[in-house]
Amino acid sequence: MNTLGKACRTVLKERLQSAFKRSASQTPIEKTEWDAIIVGGGHNGLVAASYLAKKRAKVLVLERRKVLGGAAVTEELIAGFHFSRASYVQSLLRPEIVKELKLAKHGYSVIARNPSSFTPLSDGKSYLFLSPDVEFCKEQIAKFSNEDATKYPQYLQWLSKLCRLVEPFFDEAPYDALYDDISRLTLAEKWSSYRAGFHLLRESVSSRREMTEFFELLFSNSSKTLKSWFHSEPLLSTLATDSIIGTMAGPDTPGTGYVLLHHVLGGDWSYVRGGMGSLSQSLASVAVEAGAVIQTDTVVKSILVDEIQGKVKGVETMDGRSIFSRCVLSNADPKRTFLTLCPKGSLPEEFLSKIRNLDFRSPVFKINVALNKLPHFRCFPKRQTFEGEPTTLAAGPEHKGTIHLGSDNLNMIEKAYKDCSAHHRPSAVPIVEMTIPSAVDPTLAPRGQAVAGLFVQYVPYDAPWEDNNFKKAFVDRVFSLVEDYAPGFIESVIGYDALSPKDLERVFGLTEGNIFHGALSLDQLYSLRPVAGYSRYRTPIPGLYICGSGAHPGGGVSGAPGRNCSKVVLRDLKRNAEGLSLQRAFSLWKR
Structure with missing residues (x-):
């Protein structure tokens, strides 16, 4: 057992428990004048809470579950086995957040993965590894094509250039031509909106070819893009998985080119030491150290709006408490925020119509599995046992x-997608991304045993998942697929936690089980996210903001929506400081 990792996790947990106890001993939350209430303790909500609290705002975070983190959680679902129950790898977290919040001092640590991916083929003999080591990748790819091996470093450089084009847009509120209060934007806000555009204009002048290729990728399907570079399988299919993860689309679907780019923006994917919940605990530690109050096991029933002024005035909890605040940030997705939490009549019908029509289709089924041993894949001879056992x-x-199963080639992925979309049923041969984080982080499982995550596509949301027999039959289908590549897997299963799209909705509050808070389609990006006119984190209700993945720049554990939203909120708090006591107003203006 990795005693250092376990000790760090224990210290962080004790620190948070101590902070929560101090919070609980203070004045009841309903009797405090809050600057900001954040609905939902997911990673974006915690990021926003940290930035606001560091600027001396009085912040309250309300989380409906007993565990913090939203989809970025570590849960001991089976005694001794700690799972990253929903999100399971990290790459997109903005480096500015890690640096500015000093997350490393609060226990945040990642474990690099080398190799980063493994694709065994169904013939039981062939396989492809990919790694941060480019020379190693070339050797692996050369088993299938020398030409592709030569092109691979050029492909990585090309992707890196395109990432540099789009990355500045991640860290600012979008330019929104339909924003109805643009005259009130400060000079700093206007500059932040235009800065990324100036960057793109400058790049378009200096490199017209790259700009053309960027727009071609943006509107293209990933299959077309990848085939313009390579012709060998399984390289094509392995790279294509980044373009369809969490997306009800296949490699041939237009727009998947952007999804591919979105998933490579952060660089190499890694494991968070202690599971994804360790990241959320680190963010919570920053927030409470800065003065924020975090209360778990508290369900927000509705957002309170002043009927006369039309402004937000706080929230009402499920137990009947009214908690008042100058503003509210919703970390819930747009449909849950505007169609469930906001009172009827508080939002324009035209706006609500756009929200109702957002694409939230989800293809995701997640299975967390406790294993009594590591799986042995057919394409490898058996090696020595663990310390002689x-x-x-x-x-x-x-x-x-990441272990790619059921995706020997692009056609298999496309067929799995069409099987689900055309026949409205789970794929007969699903696509599986398997991870075994305990292989590099032994604190997650008992000695000699393992935790595995199976991220599965494609399934429809409205299949009869309430029928336990139907659900179990699909789990068995997934396990049989893994068994085909790794004989003995099924008999090694100690227990599992299966999450259909409806379970993801029920447990984590993800509408229709969509892990991105809405599809990453071109009509739901940048100034169109969540809808045109309201992409700058503000909403039609003054004082209500949206800070989750349903806002720009979208899904993934990036923290960017939370950070960007906090900037907007701080500007508004300063602007609206009149009417407060001199001491509170001065505190806000000092930020």
Whole structure:
């Protein structure tokens, strides 16, 4: 057992428990004058809370579950086994957040994965590894095509250039031509909106070819893009998985080119030491140290709006408490925020119509599995056992990264998508991304055993998931697929936690089970996210903001929506400081 990792997790947990106890001993939250209430303790809500509290705003975070983090959580679902129950790898977290909030001092640590991906083929003999080591990748790809091996470094450089084009847009509120209060934007806000555009204009002048290729990728399908570079499988299919993860689309669907780019913006994917919940705990630690109050197991029933002024005035909890605040930030997705939490009549019908029509289709089914041993893949000879134990396989390179199953080639992925979309049923041969984080972080499972996550596509939201027999039959189908690549997997299963799209909605509050708070389609990006005119984190209700993944720049554990939203909120708090006591107003203006 990695005692250092376990000790760090224990210290962080004790620190948070102590902070929560101090919060609980203060004045009851309903009797405090709050600057900001944040609905939902997901990672974006915690990021926003940290930035606001560091600027001396009085911040309250209300989380409906007993565990913080939203979809970025670590849960001990089976005794001794700690799972990243929903999100499971990290790459997109903005480096500015790590640096500005000093997350490393609060326990945040990542484990690099090398190799980063492993694609075994169904013939039981062939496989492809990819790694941060480009020379190693070339050797692997050369098994299938020398030409593709030569092109691979050029492809990485090309993607890197395109990432540099789009990345500045991630860290600012979008330019929104339909924003109805643009005259009130400060000079700083106007500059922040135009800065990314100036960057793109400058790049378009200096590199017209790259700009053309950027727009071609943006509007293209990933299959077309990848085939313009490579012709060999399984390289094509392995790279294509980044373009369809969490998306009800196949490699041939227009727009998946952007999804591919979105998932490579952060660089190499890694595991968070202690599971994804460790990131959320680190963010919570920053927030409470700065003075924020976090209360779990508190369900927000509705957002309170002043009927006369039409402004937000706080929230009402499910137990009947009214908690008042100068503003409210919703970390819930747009449909849950505007169609469920906001009172009827408080929003324009035209706006609500756009929200209702947002694409929230989800193809995702997640299975968390406790194993009594690591799986052995057919394409590898058995290696030595773990420290001489006769029944336990030692962790090898095939266990350390993302394992792609059911995706030997692009056609298999496209067929799985069409099987679900055309026939409105779970794919007969699903696509599986398997991760075994305990192979590199032994604090997650008992000695010699393992935790595995199976991220599965494609399934429809409205299948009869309430029928336990139907749900179990699909789990069995997924396990049988894994068994085809790794014989003995099924008999190694100790227990599992299966999450259909409806379970993801019920447990994590993700409408229709959509992990991105709305599809990353071109009509739901940048100044169109969540809808045109309201992409700058403000909403039709003054004082109500949206800070979750349903806002720009979208899904993934990036923290960017929370950080960007906090900037907007701080400007508004300063602007609207009149009417407060001199001491409170001066505190806000000093920020």
